[in-house]
Amino acid sequence: ALVSPTIPVYFHVIRSSTSLSGGSVPQSQIDAQISVLNADYASTGLSFTLAGTDFTTNSTWFQRADDCSGQSYQTAMKKALRKGGANALNVYTVGFTRSTGDCSGLLGYSTFPSSYSGNPTDDGVVILYSSLPGGTAAPFDEGRTLTHEAGHWVGLYHTFQGGCSGSGDSVADTPAEADPAFGCPTGQDTCSSAGVDPIHNFMDYTDDSCMTEFTAGQATRLHGQMTSYRGVTF
Numbered sequence: 001a002l003v004s005p006t007i008p009v010y011f012h013v014i015r016s017s018t019s020l021s022g023g024s025v026p027q028s029q030i031d032a033q034i035s036v037l038n039a040d041y042a043s044t045g046l047s048f049t050l051a052g053t054d055f056t057t058n059s060t061w062f063q064r065a066d067d068c069s070g071q072s073y074q075t076a077m078k079k080a081l082r083k084g085g086a087n088a089l090n091v092y093t094v095g096f097t098r099s100t101g102d103c104s105g106l107l108g109y110s111t112f113p114s115s116y117s118g119n120p121t122d123d124g125v126v127i128l129y130s131s132l133p134g135g136t137a138a139p140f141d142e143g144r145t146l147t148h149e150a151g152h153w154v155g156l157y158h159t160f161q162g163g164c165s166g167s168g169d170s171v172a173d174t175p176a177e178a179d180p181a182f183g184c185p186t187g188q189d190t191c192s193s194a195g196v197d198p199i200h201n202f203m204d205y206t207d208d209s210c211m212t213e214f215t216a217g218q219a220t221r222l223h224g225q226m227t228s229y230r231g232v233t234f
């Protein structure tokens with residue numbers, strides 16, 4: 001049946017203190033973030049509803065990202081906090097404040113649907129708390145970091161995957177792109193193949209205000225991924 005499936009979203013706020021600068025985001029920003037997700041995914045037939053919010057004060061989890069050399073510091077965090085099944089989007093907001101060895105400067109990262117069955121507790125999205133709508137991470141302060149990371153969580157790759165050649169992002173209607181685009185460059189065209197770079201796509205790296213779309217091909221891909229690996233039917 002052509003019913004819009006609703007994804008339950010569990011928000012896990014990791015903070016170093018109970019102040020906003022310690023990562024204790026207000027419920028109003030979380031609600032605004034859910035609204036951004038619903039607006040951005042409207043064309044894909046996927047919707048999101050907040051299923052729960054919890055707050056954990058833990059400076060180690062707040063500071064750390066998963067290590068660039070392959071170590072995961074956040075296994076314990078996810079094991080302690082993850083809720084729901086394969087169809088539940090678990091979002092962890094953290095600070096990424098540790099400056100050495102942890103890829104600081106991150107906005108976020110995500111697992112893919114195909115890895116759920118092998119490691120269900122690791123499933124989910126980790127984002128910078130100040131990237132929520134109204135946060136302090138300008139020009140990444142309109143909630144598109146979660147839109148982008150949720151894009152990976154539903155099975156989408158970057159639009160610049162594979163550069164100008166190869167299978168790229170496995171979606172036919174996102175023109176090939178040599179590298180990630182930053183800012184909001186007008187008319188950028190880095191590959192000779194048809195189409196200008198898809199800089200307005202949520203799966204590129206441009207500023208939040210520059211990101212406006214998923215394509216029909218991306219919607220088709222995410223339907224397949226969500227049905228195959230997360231049991232979500234459209």
Ligand code: ARG
Pocket residue numbers: 107108109110140143144145146148149204205206207208211
């Ligand atoms: N660099 C991150 C990633 O690869 C997130 C990019 C988010 N971009 C944004 N405009 N908020 O997953």
Ligand code: ZN
Pocket residue numbers: 148149152158
């Ligand atoms: Zn990404």
Ligand code: CA
Pocket residue numbers: 175176189190191192193194195196197
């Ligand atoms: Ca081109």
